[in-house]
Amino acid sequence: xxxxxxxxxxxxxxxxxxxxxxxxxxxxxxxxxxxxxxxxxxxxxxxxxxxxxxxxxxxxxxxxxxxxxxxxxxxxxxxxxxxxxxxxxxxxxxxxxxxxxxxxxxxxxxxxxxxxxxxxxxxxxxxxxxxxxxxxxxxxxxxxxxxxxxxxxxxxxxxxxxxxxxxxxxxxxxxxxxxxxxxxxxxxxxxxxxxxxxxxxxxxxxxxxxxxxxxxxxxxxxxxxxxxxxxxxxxxxxxxxxxxxxxxxxxxxxxxxxxxxxxxxxxxxxxxxxxxxxxxxxxxxxxxxxxxxxxxxxxxxxxxxxxxxxxxxxxxxxxxxxxxxxxxxxxxxxxxxxxxxxxxxxxxxxxxxxxxxxxxxxxxxxxxxxxxxxxxxxxxxxxxxxxxxxxxxxxxxxxxxxxxxxxxxxxxxxxxxxxxxxxxxxxxxxxxxxxxxxxxxxxxxxxxxxxxxxxxxxxxxxxxxxxxxxxxxxxxxxxxxxxxxxxxxxxxxxxxx
Amino acid sequence: xxxxxxxxxxxxxxxxxxxxxxxxxxxxxxxxxxxxxxxxxxxxxxxxxxxxxxxxxxxxxxxxxxxxxxxxxxxxxxxxxxxxxxxxxxxxxxxxxxxxxxxxxxxxxxxxxxxxxxxxxxxxx
Numbered sequence: 001x002x003x004x005x006x007x008x009x010x011x012x013x014x015x016x017x018x019x020x021x022x023x024x025x026x027x028x029x030x031x032x033x034x035x036x037x038x039x040x041x042x043x044x045x046x047x048x049x050x051x052x053x054x055x056x057x058x059x060x061x062x063x064x065x066x067x068x069x070x071x072x073x074x075x076x077x078x079x080x081x082x083x084x085x086x087x088x089x090x091x092x093x094x095x096x097x098x099x100x101x102x103x104x105x106x107x108x109x110x111x112x113x114x115x116x117x118x119x120x121x122x123x124x125x126x127x128x129x130x131x132x133x134x135x136x137x138x139x140x141x142x143x144x145x146x147x148x149x150x151x152x153x154x155x156x157x158x159x160x161x162x163x164x165x166x167x168x169x170x171x172x173x174x175x176x177x178x179x180x181x182x183x184x185x186x187x188x189x190x191x192x193x194x195x196x197x198x199x200x201x202x203x204x205x206x207x208x209x210x211x212x213x214x215x216x217x218x219x220x221x222x223x224x225x226x227x228x229x230x231x232x233x234x235x236x237x238x239x240x241x242x243x244x245x246x247x248x249x250x251x252x253x254x255x256x257x258x259x260x261x262x263x264x265x266x267x268x269x270x271x272x273x274x275x276x277x278x279x280x281x282x283x284x285x286x287x288x289x290x291x292x293x294x295x296x297x298x299x300x301x302x303x304x305x306x307x308x309x310x311x312x313x314x315x316x317x318x319x320x321x322x323x324x325x326x327x328x329x330x331x332x333x334x335x336x337x338x339x340x341x342x343x344x345x346x347x348x349x350x351x352x353x354x355x356x357x358x359x360x361x362x363x364x365x366x367x368x369x370x371x372x373x374x375x376x377x378x379x380x381x382x383x384x385x386x387x388x389x390x391x392x393x394x395x396x397x398x399x400x401x402x403x404x405x406x407x408x409x410x411x412x413x414x415x416x417x418x419x420x421x422x423x424x425x426x427x428x429x430x431x432x433x434x435x436x437x438x439x440x441x442x443x444x445x446x447x448x449x450x451x452x453x454x455x456x457x458x459x460x461x462x463x464x465x466x467x468x469x470x471x472x473x474x475x476x477x478x479x480x481x482x483x484x485x486x487x488x489x490x491x492x493x494x495x496x497x
Numbered sequence: 498x499x500x501x502x503x504x505x506x507x508x509x510x511x512x513x514x515x516x517x518x519x520x521x522x523x524x525x526x527x528x529x530x531x532x533x534x535x536x537x538x539x540x541x542x543x544x545x546x547x548x549x550x551x552x553x554x555x556x557x558x559x560x561x562x563x564x565x566x567x568x569x570x571x572x573x574x575x576x577x578x579x580x581x582x583x584x585x586x587x588x589x590x591x592x593x594x595x596x597x598x599x600x601x602x603x604x605x606x607x608x609x610x611x612x613x614x615x616x617x618x619x620x621x622x
Contacts, residue, residue: 072572075586076562083554086594090547090601208578221572222582223565234562242558265605269598276591283587408544480528480536487540488525489609492616495526 002313005320006147013185013327014162020181021166021174041176041257047270049176050254052183054081054271055278056132056333057139058388060186060326063279065298066386067286071219073234077389078279080241084392085275088246089268094261095407095486096252100496103343104252104399111406113476114414120421122348124398125249127425128391129341130372131432132248133334135387137376139299140330146300147323153377155330160373163334167342167365175335176257182332183274189325190281193306193318197288200309209287219290229447232454237389240453244392247399250336253343260490302326334369341368379436390432397424397456401464407486409465410479416468424460427452521616535615542608550601561585 041049059078066074101107104125109118141155166175201207224230245251258264282302289301292309303326306318345364346357398421405412405420431452448455468475476482478497485496524532565572565582572582 072582072586075583079586079590082591082594083558086554086598086601087551089598090550094605217569217573220580220582221565221569222586223562231562231566235559238558238562262606262609265602269595269602272595272598276595279591280588283583287583408540480533483540484525484536487536487543489613492522492613494522 002316003148005316006323009320009324010144010148010327013324013331014158016181017162017178017328017331018165020178021169023174023177041259043258043263043267043270045176045180046254046257046263046267047274048180048183050179050251050267050271051274051278052179052181052186052328052332053250053254053336054275054333055183055186055329056388057136057143057326057329059278059282060190060329061139061143061299061302062135062386062388063282064285064289065301067283068289068293068301069298070224072222073224073230073237075222075283076234076237077241078282080238080392081245082272082275082279083242084245085268085272087242088251089265089272092246092403092407093255093264093268096403097255097258097264098261098486098488098490099482100485102253102256103340103347104247104249105344105348108402108406108417111476111479111482112412112414112417113478114417117414117417117421119348120418121399121402122344124394124421124425125344126341126368128247128394128399129249129337129344129368130375131394132250132388132391133337133341133369133372134376134379136330136334136337137373138379138387140327141376142299143303143323143326143330146303147319147326156373156376159327159330159334160369162331163338164365164369166331166335167338167369168362175339178335179332182328183278185328186325186332187274187278187281189321189328190278190285190302193322194281194284196314196318197305197309198284201288201291207291209290229442229444232444232447233451236447236451236454239457240389240393240396240451242396243400243457244394244396244453246403247395248391249340249344250333252399253340254336262489338365338368386435390428390435393431393451393453393456394425394428396453397428397460400457401461405461405464405468409468410483411468411472411475412464413468413471413474414476415471415474416464416466419467420460420464423463424456427456427459430456525616535612538615539608539612542611543605546601546604546608550597554597 059081063074063078066077096107099107099110101110105118105121108121109115137156137159139155140159141152144150144155144158145152166178218225222234224233255264258267285302285305288309289305293301293305303319303322306322307315309315310318342361342365345367346361350360350363401420401424402417406417430449434450481495481497484494488494488496521531521535525535526532572580574581576584
């Protein structure tokens, strides 16, 4: 094994990222540039950027490993991550852009007129952001270890460093260019080796992956093992991914970079296409891994498979390409998350200090990156896609009901929103705690505790609705004006408050 | 002797619209009953569209795992040598989701155009 091509690949991606970021800096001047790229990103570029940002280590490495290890029920992860965008498009995209708010806390405050809801949302954005950053940093360690034999603690600081330089330099405006570039890099890095590997597979006689091994039938069945509780686990995964996408801070913050509501919708459709194209590939690696690799490889399957199947210099080159894509995945998702968390920290935690808008954003960015970086080195490895799945569960249980009810139901009150957020957070924290405690088990209790989304999301919705109905006198007085702002096309001249 | 000519008076018939209708955008701005109805109609159209689109998606998301759970042999049915479960979840869903998204955008923009036209009709004299 020759790791020189992989080292070169990682360095090239890091340098290209910094170079494009610096180039983008020439356009970044104002606070609005830093937070939302002055809301002038066109749908085509923006869709690539969203795709680049969204396809994280979990998509690039995690899915293939999970499908290889646990079987076809894990195919629901990429399906849910794409379907989540459809749900987002249909229920949230245009109104969220038209709300005219920078971040989720801004939206909550504008809709409900309550500082407390705003504070609760700020805490949640930071919590979800850090929960999502953690596996990115850990995945970076794993990748550098597998690809070039570096000690696994080194990945987190390397990724954190590049992200920090980029975010500090140009904020959202420059990161948009970087992420658009990284979507296409990731697609190429997975597509080219996949085509080569498929040709090798056909040349080897095309053994059907679903007929390999004693557990072939269970492996190719897209429902989790364990009878009824397995079915529950599958439903829980579907609930979390379908509904969690709209509540992810780095996804939401992207919508404010669209010029208007109509562009926000068109961007989202383009994203659906880009994600669909990408997600065709990880299952190919999983299926080939079934034939050529062993279950144990899991998270590094995508990195190792080219070397296993091709070998020699060609294998090393393909491996280098995949490593470059994986590195791009960590960088782009971490950048997006850091910007979202930095935006909230800069506005809410540091906004009242004497720092100017841009300085507060920069201090916020440093805190946003350093904390999960330290935790990533210290905390146990949860498995990339699993940990990301937890972030989706928290988002689905908290921000999903807040956004859906806030946008479509006048009756939501501040008290109702807070109650629902608290219930959703407590419920989904059960799953997070369960994962960090690393308890293993089977059966109903384990299923209910480890994947709480299927009971937790409905409970959060129910709480928000019930408490809002009980506190009807607290409905925001200007809610009708706000509904006009959310739902009417910008072309119509109306008073939007 | 120079006397000012009498000021010219324009003779017109009785106004054809005794009470000039107010622009409908004003109805919404002033939150009148009519404005409320107009807004409610837009919201209802968009929400109906959203639910009409999400219901089938939800039905598939609930139905597929249930079908595979109840009839595991169904998942093994092969089409073109690929098990049907893999064909659906690994491939067919993605173009379907993109197509649904495209359909939604067209319909949602049409709803908004209808709303805008409704307001403009009323703004004439």
